[in-house]
Amino acid sequence: MVLSLGATLLWWLFYKPPGDAALSAFLGGAICWVPSALFAARLSAKSGAETIMSWMIGEALKMGATIAMFVAVAYWYKSALWLPLLVTYIVALKTYWVAMALR
Template identity: 90%
Template sequence: MVLSLGATLAWWLFYSPPGDAALSAFLGGAICWVPSALFAARLKAKSGAETIMSWMIGEALKMGATIAMFVAIAFWYKGALWVPLLVTYLVALKTYWIAMVWR
């Protein structure tokens, strides 16, 4: 989440005009961390019943939420700038891999 906020700030500082670029970047980051937060909350709520099926359902919900957020932004936010949105989404998405390498 912090990285997506940092990317949002970078798009706001270095893109002209900054408004739509920063909002698009923020939404791109949110597309990454909101479904992940929902997945984590679901796992925490089911702390006594960690099964393979529980993880699979959680991942399916996470993918569905991600797709739904992309569709919702495309449908309702006509001023979306797709380059900042997708770049910030990919940066936030790759953060998990960087964190695993550092461990």
């Protein structure tokens, strides 16, 4: 979440005009971390009943939420700038891999 906020700030500072770029970047980061937060909340609510099926359902919900958020941005935010949105999404998505590699 912090990384996507930092990327939003960078898009706001270095892109002209900054408003749509920063909002698009923020939405790109949110498309990454909101479904992940929903997945984590679902698993923590199960309190110990972590079966394979529970993980599969959680992952399916996460993918569905991600797709729904991309569609919602495309439908309702007509002035979205896709370069900042996708770059911030990919940066936030790859953060998980970097965090796992540093462990």
